[in-house]
Amino acid sequence: METLLARQQAAQRREGTPPAAIRIDRLDRAIGLLVDHASDIADALNDDFGHRSRQGSLVSDVAASIEPLKHAKHHVKRWMRRDYRPVSPAPLALLGARAWVDYQPKGVVGVIAPWNFPFNLTFAPLAGILAAGNRAMIKPSEFTPRSSALMQRMVAAAFDETEVAVITGDQSAGEAFAALPFDHLLFTGATSVAKHVMRAAAEHLVPVTLELGGKSPAIIGRDADLDLAARRLLFGKTLNAGQICVAPDYALVPGDAVEAFVEALARNVAVMFPTLRGNPDYTSIINERHKARLEGYLDDAVAHGASVRALNPSNEALDGRRMAPTVVLGATDDMAVLREEIFGPILPIVPYGRLDDAIAYVNAHPRPLSLYYFGNGRADQEHVLANIVAGGVTLNDTVVHLTQDNLPFGGIGPSGMGAYHGYDGFKTFSHARAVYRQSRFDITAMLRPPYGKTIERLLSFKIRR
Structure with a gap:
């Protein structure tokens, strides 16, 4: 080398x-x-x-x-x-x-x-x-x-x-x-x-x-179309079975909309992947070590009081290293699923009250590579953009900012x-490389010793408010 x-x-x-x-x-x-x-x-x-x-x-x-x-x-x-x-x-x-x-x-x-x-x-x-x-x-x-x-x-x-x-x-x-x-x-x-x-x-x-990478959040606004949000969030969460640095890592959902959103996710998984076993469109986990790591996150969540719901439309045993898209409800920050980057098809859902509560939750954690906000109100969109620092943002979809050749792609901090x-x-x-080409006139002569009245006049002009 x-x-x-x-x-x-x-x-x-x-x-x-x-x-x-x-x-x-x-x-x-x-x-x-x-x-x-x-x-x-x-x-x-x-x-x-x-x-x-x-x-x-x-x-x-x-x-x-x-x-x-x-x-x-x-x-x-x-x-x-x-x-x-x-x-x-x-x-x-x-x-x-x-x-x-x-x-x-x-x-x-x-x-x-x-x-x-x-x-x-x-x-x-x-x-x-x-x-x-x-x-x-x-x-x-x-x-x-x-x-x-x-x-x-x-x-x-x-x-x-x-x-x-x-x-x-x-x-x-x-x-x-x-x-x-x-x-x-x-x-x-x-x-x-x-x-x-x-x-x-x-x-x-x-x-x-x-x-x-890190934990890229998806915030579901109160005015979001839940079916549309679920469908587009699933695109980012199931692409490569969630093994992508800009995958939505967790979803912040209004508390009174959590169950409706989970149902929307289940409906849309069934449309995208009617079956998972043997489905040519659904990718496996890269190796046994990473599959065991993901299963460990789920076991840890259950042990700490969370409930886990596999979105497996045909309720079938999966082949190879496939893992069903899985929702984690009741996740808390003491669980690995909310501490570690998931890098797989697991989606913890965190309920929130006001939009500012969701913003505060994101800001209490390391700055994410990507941020996703679903909602049509321009004022809410701008409020989220103004108050969360993230590497890149897609509004009303996931991952797509990564595909834009005219936009920079990168993270911030961790x-x-x-x-x-x-x-x-x-x-x-x-x-x-900066290049300066001087004039043929000796315009820097006043900056060279011996100094006199000319430099004094220049300094009095420069050193002022």
């Missing part, structure tokens, strides 16, 4: 800042890989998960990865333009002084990708990395070995290893990868792991972008650091 990084950095220095044509060619090759290997990707993900919705994989790991690459390809020439800025004080511009920002590639970006969306969470950030003119080294998760091996073969077939390379391996390989002196490091994964990644990166002062997607990704993986 050290040798490969040195080779990539040497190639970057030797070849310099790549022109738009090279960046577009690299983006095109990445797009081609996803198009040509779409079926292989779905097969590999299905093998890694035990069962994963084929259409779900094609949507989330193929189509949703192609879009940001195409977006970057279509806009990179504009993003690369020199960004001219006003000169201060303004009269200097009249004498020929100029100021601007050049966006330079940082060099080699390390990408540590997670298991839940292995291709999307590699290729979507590659859009910004390649558009910014960088090279990349990628470490996919050991939890999805077939997907990782496929990605390695795909990338090696389309890119020289000094452009983009994939390194596979276990946890020890990941730890060594995180400690490399990259020019930037992107980590997507758990907050607990991010602390170790950031500590390793600090050894070489490597700038990091951390895309984490849910992440930095952002990417679209132009914001281009800037994240670029160095914004």
Whole structure:
């Protein structure tokens, strides 16, 4: 890994800042890989998960990865333009002084990708990395070995290893990868792991972008259409069986609407998944360890007095590692299901009285990666937006803000650091270099000793209210 990084950095220095044509060619090759290997990707993900919705994989790991690459390809020439800025004080511009920002590639970006969306969470950030003119080294998760091996073969077939390379391996390989002196490091994964990644990166002062998770709330407003809210919340909660960082982690529901909302959830699960056993559209939990972790959350909740309701329309025994969407009622903060990020198809429901009570509950906990509010009143929407700090927000739906190429995606505090997607990704993986070109007139002469009356007049003008 050290040798490969040195080779990539040497190639970057030797070849310099790549022109738009090279960046577009690299983006095109990445797009081609996803198009040509779409079926292989779905097969590999299905093998890694035990069962994963084929259409779900094609949507989330193929189509949703192609879009940001195409977006970057279509806009990179504009993003690369020199960004001219006003000169201060303004009269200097009249004498020929100029100021601007050049966006330079940082060099080699390390990408540590997670298991839940292995291709999307590699290729979507590659859009910004390649558009910014960088090279990349990628470490996919050991939890999805077939997907990782496929990605390695795909990338090696389309890119020289000094452009983009994939390194596979276990946890020890990941730890060594995180400690490399990259020019930037992107980590997507758990907050607990991010602390170790950031500590390793600090050894070489490597700038990091951390895309984490946490407990993203969904607030159901009093004027919300419960059926519509349930249907759209379930989209985010059952996508990849809830194994997604922006999944709604718990729902805050008006106390007198809890039972009606649970009934709406049950109705809509039955529409989306009339059966769960053998259903090709319903994804399994990634491995036995994570399934046991989720079952442990439910056991802990029941032991502490909560009630659990599986939304299993046909009341059938489930095969493999499938887990039915499950509602937890009477959950309290002493239960693991409200302390830990769930990352699965479990939805605790927390009742509230006034909207301000729901806001206060969210604010009493670490800042979330995503916030969802269901309700049509603009005043209530704005009240929620003004009073909760979250990484990103979708109103009257879930997850969709993540798909917008013109919006930054990132968390805040425990849910992440930095952002990417679209132009914001281009800037994240670029160095914004300030440039000032002085006028041919010697206008800084007054700032050099020996000082006299001219500098006194300038200071009296500047040092005032």
